[in-house]
Amino acid sequence: MRQTWRWFGPKDLVSVDDMMQAGVEGVVSALHHVPTGAVWTPEEVALRQAQIGRMADGAPSGLRWEVVESLPVSEDIKKQKGEWRTHLANYKASMRVLRDAGIEVICYNFMPVLDWTRTDLAWRRPNGATCMRFDLVDFAAFDIHILARPGAAESFPPEVVEAAAVRFAQMDEATRAGLARNVVFGLPGAAESFTLDDVRLHLAEYAAVSEERLRTHLVDFLSEVAPLAQELGLRLCCHPDDPPFPLLGLPRVMSTEADYGTVMEAVDIPANGITLCAGSLGTRPDNDLPGMMERLGPRVHFLHLRNVHRDTDAVVGSFYEAEHLGGHTDMVALVGAALREEARRRAEGRADWSIPMRPDHGQDILDDLKRKGQPGYPAIGRLKGLAELRGIMTALSHPALGEGA
Structure with a gap:
């Protein structure tokens, strides 16, 4: 190779x-x-x-x-x-x-829309290293409570929806904003410029x-x-x-x-x-x-x-x-x-x-x-x-x- x-x-x-x-x-x-x-x-x-x-x-x-x-x-x-x-x-x-x-x-x-999706771009490991992570509960919290996509809760198992509600309630505004930034980082060229309204517009285009x-x-x-x-x-x-x-x-x-x-x-x-x-x-x-x-x-x-x-x-x-x-x-x-x-x-x-x-x-x-x-x-x-x-x-x-x- x-x-x-x-x-x-x-x-x-x-x-x-x-x-x-x-x-x-x-x-x-x-x-x-x-x-x-x-x-x-x-x-x-x-x-x-x-x-x-x-x-x-x-x-x-x-x-x-x-x-x-x-x-x-x-x-x-x-x-x-x-x-x-x-x-x-x-x-x-x-x-x-x-x-x-x-x-x-x-x-x-x-x-x-998404080139890739992660919820944490620098997740700490026990040895001090960091890596990228996708956490389903965090993602559900983003989808249901931050992006507020219509019908989002139906995309996840009931136990994940419940855990996401608890997780979201525990987040302060800075944590919520950081999670949103991490998710939209996978949008092409979007790391600094995309808003949640931009994401909603893209999703609407794919509705059909x-x-x-x-x-x-x-x-x-x-x-x-x-x-x-x-x-x-x-x-x-x-x-x-x-x-x-x-x-x-x-x-x-x-x-x-x-x-x-x-x-x-x-x-x-x-x-x-x-x-x-x-x-x-x-x-x-x-x-x-x-x-x-x-x-x-x-x-x-x-x-x-x-x-x-x-x-x-x-x-x-x-x-x-x-x-x-x-x-x-x-x-x-x-x-x-x-x-x-x-x-x-x-x-x-x-x-x-x-x-x-x-x-x-x-x-x-x-x-x-x-x-x-x-x-x-x-x-x-x-x-x-x-x-x-x-x-x-x-x-x-x-x-x-x-x-x-």
């Missing part, structure tokens, strides 16, 4: 030099400043490539922008409303620009969009862009819902193995592929990550390796982002399955036999706690995770064990 690292650009508090010292082989990035639905220009792509290619002192880094995460799909495309046809044409134009720049892998998601309809829109989108990707030699890979269960009354269509199987079969060409995110999918106990890698492996174009600890075996429940080897996903088994898929691809002669992976997220430890970088993306916590994953890969690939044992 090719060891990559997500970088948010020059404003990222984890630098190109830091990536170099972590020993990564490639970089995952995106043009986050370009409005969703607009065309990514050759000039902007070339600038990001140049930024990745230089260390702070101007020396060549030797690193390349290898995976786009993400080329965002607009809400208009997801709803098939407004300027969705223009946005679709612009998406295709951006794909051509990326191909011309030599970038072959494009990660995207099809989550309505069922799960079946959203899935149809995803297939329609892929029917347009995946054949072009195949023609251009690109690989598209859809990131799962995060978390992979319904929230705020919004539909979810990429949460399980069955969801992926349906979409892969509907647009059955190699370029239409999967971002297998162990952290997102792992929050559901009915998702068998090593098994999914075995069964869906030929279409896995990108791997996010992180772990979560679930508080319950219920499909919808609380969880926190654990150490890479410390959660409920058997990371050794998952890495072994990925190595076996790579060996199978090599035997077939596939040019894309090496699957790019990145150590997704990480707990804030040591100097991360002072750096206060992008939530979920600390320098040292990710380096620790990468070192652990690298150790598994090295051990399972050792000749004494047989590759991918």
Whole structure:
């Protein structure tokens, strides 16, 4: 597996030099400043490539922008409303620009409104580290009592509704405001600018969009862009819902193995592929990550390796982002399955036999706690995770064990 690292650009508090010292082989990035639905220009792509290619002192880094995460799909495309046809044409134009720049892998998601959802962005662990957490009771308190979404209480079990009322009553105004900020942080570009009224407006726009309809829109989108990707030699890979269960009354269509199987079969060409995110999918106990890698492996174009600890075996429940080897996903088994898929691809002669992976997220430890970088993306916590994953890969690939044992 090719060891990559997500970088948010020059404003990222984890630098190109830091990536170099972590020993990564490639970089995952995106043009986050370009409005969703607009065309990514050759000039902007070339600038990001140049930024990745230089260390702070101007020396060549030797690193390349290898995976786009993400080329965002607009809400208009997801709803098939407004300027969705223009946005679709612009998406295709951006794909051509990326191909011309030599970038072959494009990660995207099809989550309505929320890119991801957490209730605590710095939850303290017993050893002093912090991590991101989704607490179902806190989220219910937000949904029912802060956002006051009509019918919100019907979305939760009675015991959660009761606990949320108690939790909300115990919160002061600052705690309530902090919880709201944490939840809307997962809205694209919304960390500082979105209000609760903005959230309500977005939710109202999806009131008539069922799960079946959203899935149809995803297939329609892929029917347009995946054949072009195949023609251009690109690989598209859809990131799962995060978390992979319904929230705020919004539909979810990429949460399980069955969801992926349906979409892969509907647009059955190699370029239409999967971002297998162990952290997102792992929050559901009915998702068998090593098994999914075995069964869906030929279409896995990108791997996010992180772990979560679930508080319950219920499909919808609380969880926190654990150490890479410390959660409920058997990371050794998952890495072994990925190595076996790579060996199978090599035997077939596939040019894309090496699957790019990145150590997704990480707990804030040591100097991360002072750096206060992008939530979920600390320098040292990710380096620790990468070192652990690298150790598994090295051990399972050792000749004494047989590759991918």
